[in-house]
Amino acid sequence: MDPIVETARSAKAASQLLRTLSGECRAAALNSMADKLISCKEELMAANAADLAAAPGLSDAFKKRLQITEKIFKYMVDRLQEAAALPDPVGKILEGRTMPSGLQVKRIAVPIGVIAIIYEARPNVTTDAAAVALKSGNAVILKGGSESLRTNRVLAAAMRQAAEDSGLPADAIQLIESTDHAVVGELLKQEEFIDLIIPRGGKNLIKAVSEGTRIPVLKHYDGICHLYAAEDADTDMTVSLTVNSKCQRVEVCNALETLLIDAKSAPRLLPAVAAALGEKGVELRGCAECCALLPGIKAASEEDWETEYLAPVLSIKIVHGIEEAMAHIARYGSGHTDGIITNSLSLSERFIAGVDSASVLVNASTRLSGGGDYGMGAVVGISTDRLHARGPVGPAELCSYKWVAVGSGQTRS
Amino acid sequence: MDPIVETARSAKAASQLLRTLSGECRAAALNSMADKLISCKEELMAANAADLAAAPGLSDAFKKRLQITEKIFKYMVDRLQEAAALPDPVGKILEGRTMPSGLQVKRIAVPIGVIAIIYEARPNVTTDAAAVALKSGNAVILKGGSESLRTNRVLAAAMRQAAEDSGLPADAIQLIESTDHAVVGELLKQEEFIDLIIPRGGKNLIKAVSEGTRIPVLKHYDGICHLYAAEDADTDMTVSLTVNSKCQRVEVCNALETLLIDAKSAPRLLPAVAAALGEKGVELRGCAECCALLPGIKAASEEDWETEYLAPVLSIKIVHGIEEAMAHIARYGSGHTDGIITNSLSLSERFIAGVDSASVLVNASTRLSGGGDYGMGAVVGISTDRLHARGPVGPAELCSYKWVAVGSGQTRS
Numbered sequence: 001m002d003p004i005v006e007t008a009r010s011a012k013a014a015s016q017l018l019r020t021l022s023g024e025c026r027a028a029a030l031n032s033m034a035d036k037l038i039s040c041k042e043e044l045m046a047a048n049a050a051d052l053a054a055a056p057g058l059s060d061a062f063k064k065r066l067q068i069t070e071k072i073f074k075y076m077v078d079r080l081q082e083a084a085a086l087p088d089p090v091g092k093i094l095e096g097r098t099m100p101s102g103l104q105v106k107r108i109a110v111p112i113g114v115i116a117i118i119y120e121a122r123p124n125v126t127t128d129a130a131a132v133a134l135k136s137g138n139a140v141i142l143k144g145g146s147e148s149l150r151t152n153r154v155l156a157a158a159m160r161q162a163a164e165d166s167g168l169p170a171d172a173i174q175l176i177e178s179t180d181h182a183v184v185g186e187l188l189k190q191e192e193f194i195d196l197i198i199p200r201g202g203k204n205l206i207k208a209v210s211e212g213t214r215i216p217v218l219k220h221y222d223g224i225c226h227l228y229a230a231e232d233a234d235t236d237m238t239v240s241l242t243v244n245s246k247c248q249r250v251e252v253c254n255a256l257e258t259l260l261i262d263a264k265s266a267p268r269l270l271p272a273v274a275a276a277l278g279e280k281g282v283e284l285r286g287c288a289e290c291c292a293l294l295p296g297i298k299a300a301s302e303e304d305w306e307t308e309y310l311a312p313v314l315s316i317k318i319v320h321g322i323e324e325a326m327a328h329i330a331r332y333g334s335g336h337t338d339g340i341i342t343n344s345l346s347l348s349e350r351f352i353a354g355v356d357s358a359s360v361l362v363n364a365s366t367r368l369s370g371g372g373d374y375g376m377g378a379v380v381g382i383s384t385d386r387l388h389a390r391g392p393v394g395p396a397e398l399c400s401y402k403w404v405a406v407g408s409g410q411t412r413s
Numbered sequence: 414m415d416p417i418v419e420t421a422r423s424a425k426a427a428s429q430l431l432r433t434l435s436g437e438c439r440a441a442a443l444n445s446m447a448d449k450l451i452s453c454k455e456e457l458m459a460a461n462a463a464d465l466a467a468a469p470g471l472s473d474a475f476k477k478r479l480q481i482t483e484k485i486f487k488y489m490v491d492r493l494q495e496a497a498a499l500p501d502p503v504g505k506i507l508e509g510r511t512m513p514s515g516l517q518v519k520r521i522a523v524p525i526g527v528i529a530i531i532y533e534a535r536p537n538v539t540t541d542a543a544a545v546a547l548k549s550g551n552a553v554i555l556k557g558g559s560e561s562l563r564t565n566r567v568l569a570a571a572m573r574q575a576a577e578d579s580g581l582p583a584d585a586i587q588l589i590e591s592t593d594h595a596v597v598g599e600l601l602k603q604e605e606f607i608d609l610i611i612p613r614g615g616k617n618l619i620k621a622v623s624e625g626t627r628i629p630v631l632k633h634y635d636g637i638c639h640l641y642a643a644e645d646a647d648t649d650m651t652v653s654l655t656v657n658s659k660c661q662r663v664e665v666c667n668a669l670e671t672l673l674i675d676a677k678s679a680p681r682l683l684p685a686v687a688a689a690l691g692e693k694g695v696e697l698r699g700c701a702e703c704c705a706l707l708p709g710i711k712a713a714s715e716e717d718w719e720t721e722y723l724a725p726v727l728s729i730k731i732v733h734g735i736e737e738a739m740a741h742i743a744r745y746g747s748g749h750t751d752g753i754i755t756n757s758l759s760l761s762e763r764f765i766a767g768v769d770s771a772s773v774l775v776n777a778s779t780r781l782s783g784g785g786d787y788g789m790g791a792v793v794g795i796s797t798d799r800l801h802a803r804g805p806v807g808p809a810e811l812c813s814y815k816w817v818a819v820g821s822g823q824t825r826s
Binding site (some may be wrong): 016019097099101105110112114195196199210211215216234237240241244248274283348352353354356357358359360361362363364365367368369373374375385386387388390391392400401402403404405406407408409410412413 | 429432433460510512514516518523525526557586608609623624627629648650654657661670743765769770771772773774775776777778780781782786787788798799800801803804805813814815816817818819820821822823824825826
């Protein structure tokens, strides 16, 4: 049998066993995985160094994503332990009622089944994704980038061993080791065994996966995120939220790309914002009105408004009222994360109702639209889909549900 | 521009307006649609008669599905009024918390956007689907069978007029009138404008739609539904639940197809069940053990266990304990609706945990796994998918959600 079919089939079998195990058992396995990671740290770091050494032609940015630094190692271990400590999403009664007939109806969270994650360089996705998937009782098939194969082998072996030691089927965690490009195509055909695919990476990867499969795909597209500083926006808060949204980490999907400033507050806000961003080395690109107020900055082109920079660059546009701000967001935004800075209740309510994004923020940094700051713990990413899961995808979002109805002989008339 | 592109584009525009209207306004439109249906009844019945007259070569079963009887007319009107009376699913706060940082986080139900329903003969799907979709603030594109085009034209015109009279955009309800087969293919390409497709009809229709589009598809596949009468199953309840599950309406997805009887209770239950089903004209097909206990009945073949009869035929298998019953359901069932008849708490708990179906019932007819008996009101169908919606699909299931986070300057550190 094709090895990919065998992988998918054994993941399905593992998921059927996993579904019957307790949350306590799954939590113990996650803690055991964290321990195992610590005990095999030397081997892991050596494998990671070998991956880095084998890739001399790669860009510095790529190597940075591939490398497990001390900070990232700690983060990986923490995430496994955090996932273990989260409340069990499986078995949660999502709603329930007793009908006039006496039928007791409940909707209960259950695992989805088998989830395949297709991703690129970052090795921490290997542990993060496995942690969230297992927390919700799913088996996981991991297909990482070929450049991190040595690293991922050590991680997967450690997690499989820890799973087995805790009474979970080792096959609940599967790593696809083949670096042949055809294996992804083969994986996308396993609709009999795989229930969900999550591609983590660039637009092209996500597009190729979605177009090549009949399995449901949870998409994590661009974040072209906006902040709108309303006419009454506080100066200090606008500076602080803009700097944090743009600079706290530039290469992530919920970093700020465009600042919209109301014309009435622009003369007051723009100089302060520009000074603070200048200190952080952020390049500004403004609309014509903005350039008139901030002489010397680069003019923004049409392309700027539709670009996810993922870099220390910010486009700034002056808008005339909230409707123009919302129209700009509707036209150029990606429905990921958009916020307003205001002290006006009516303006904030208008913005919340009118902006159709996965996360709509009031007086908060766009960087907060993740799992941790929403109280969801570990997440596998931030979905830009409208179906099943929208926004941060944590353990609860990797669950399906079933209806349970208990009666005493009720029939339909 | 291609008329299908124009239809999809105007549905999207209507959905963006619809999203901002109140639940009161949508409910008023649904009531107005019911009134309009009543006032155009004569025209509707004439159109339906013309559809029937234009289709002399069709089977009686097909004509039965196509015909709007008095009973079905009343049902259509009732469904619109029922949908109007249901609580508004849009804007519901699905969860919420205040984080230690002071950030107030809420998850709020919002409409999905534009939903396309592709279906076959039954004209009541036209009003049912529009009712559920509009209730949740979605625009709907209806593509019914060509045989019911005259009927659907009258229905769509009435609903569009009623929508407009109530301040809703008429384009929130769109009927595709072209009977050219290519239009469905064109519709499946409108991923820019359509957010969800629901095919209602046979396996081949659902399969063709899922394979031909990148738009998410909510699938309503077969119901191969089981009841397992445990060793302690009450005789009267077993007879009553079997008869109701099989006979109340044979052609629907949650009708019973296979009865599993525990070997310990078979000598007691089988004669009573067989007598009651015999009176109802149901043909029985049994496993070897069953045939030994009920001489003269037809032997079931392997094919019987995997067949959705949708007809007065029932397969019966004798099983030796609950594990064999669950293994049979896992192998041959379709994950739609399966139930157990027992007074044992441990057996019912084992069955609920072990059977991975959208609806798991205890001591209740399989026919109850619909929307009404679960307290969900109108539904567009029963999903056999595991993502987004599983089981009955009502107004709440036709919603997405967004996260709203209100702060006072919170940043990420």
